Amino acid sequence: MQCFSIEVRMTHKQKVLLNDRRYEKDQRTADIMWYFTVIAIMIAYMGLFGLSTFSARQWTREIGVRKVLGAPVAGMLPKEFLILILLAILIASRLAWFGMQRWLEGFAYKIEIKWWVFALSGLLTMVVSILTVSWQSIKAALMDTVRSLRSY
Numbered sequence: 001m002q003c004f005s006i007e008v009r010m011t012h013k014q015k016v017l018l019n020d021r022r023y024e025k026d027q028r029t030a031d032i033m034w035y036f037t038v039i040a041i042m043i044a045y046m047g048l049f050g051l052s053t054f055s056a057r058q059w060t061r062e063i064g065v066r067k068v069l070g071a072p073v074a075g076m077l078p079k080e081f082l083i084l085i086l087l088a089i090l091i092a093s094r095l096a097w098f099g100m101q102r103w104l105e106g107f108a109y110k111i112e113i114k115w116w117v118f119a120l121s122g123l124l125t126m127v128v129s130i131l132t133v134s135w136q137s138i139k140a141a142l143m144d145t146v147r148s149l150r151s152y
Contacts, residue, residue: 045128052081052133056140063137064145081133082126089122 100113 045132048129048132049136052136055081056136059137060140060143063141064143067141067145081129085126085129089125093118093122 097113097118104111104113
C-alpha cells in the first residue's frame with residue numbers, strides 16, 4: 001500500500017520522466033536499428049544493381065536478336081527479377097510482421113500493425129527494383145545491335 005501512495009503523489013512531469021527512463025533502452029535500440037536498416041538497404045540496392053548489370057551483359061545477344069526481329073524495347077524487360085522480388089517481399093513481410101508483433105507485446109500501450117505499412121514498403125521496393133532493372137535492360141537494348149551480336 002505504501003508504494004501505491006507514492007505513485008499517486010507523483011506529478012505528471014515525474015511520471016513522464018519515469019516512463020521515459022523505462023523506454024530509454026528501446027529508443028537507443030531504435031536508433032541503432034535505423035542505421036543498420038539504411039546500411040542494409042544500400043547493400044541490397046547495390047546487389048540488385050550488380051545483378052541486373054551482370055544479367056544485362058548476358059542478355060546482350062538475346063536482346064540484339066530480338067531487336068533484329070523487330071521486338072519493341074519495352075517488351076525486353078526481364079520478368080524473372082520481378083517474380084523473385086515479389087517472392088522476397090512476401091517472405092520478408094511475413095517475418096517482419098511476426099517479429100514486430102512479438103516485440104510490441106512487451107509495451108504498456110498496445111497497437112495494431114497495419115497492413116498498409118507492408119504494402120507501401122513492398123510497393124516502394126518494387127518501384128526501385130523496376131527502375132534499376134529497366135535502366136540496365138534499356139541500356140542494353142539501346143546498344144548497337146551489330147556490336148552486341150558480333151561480341152559473342
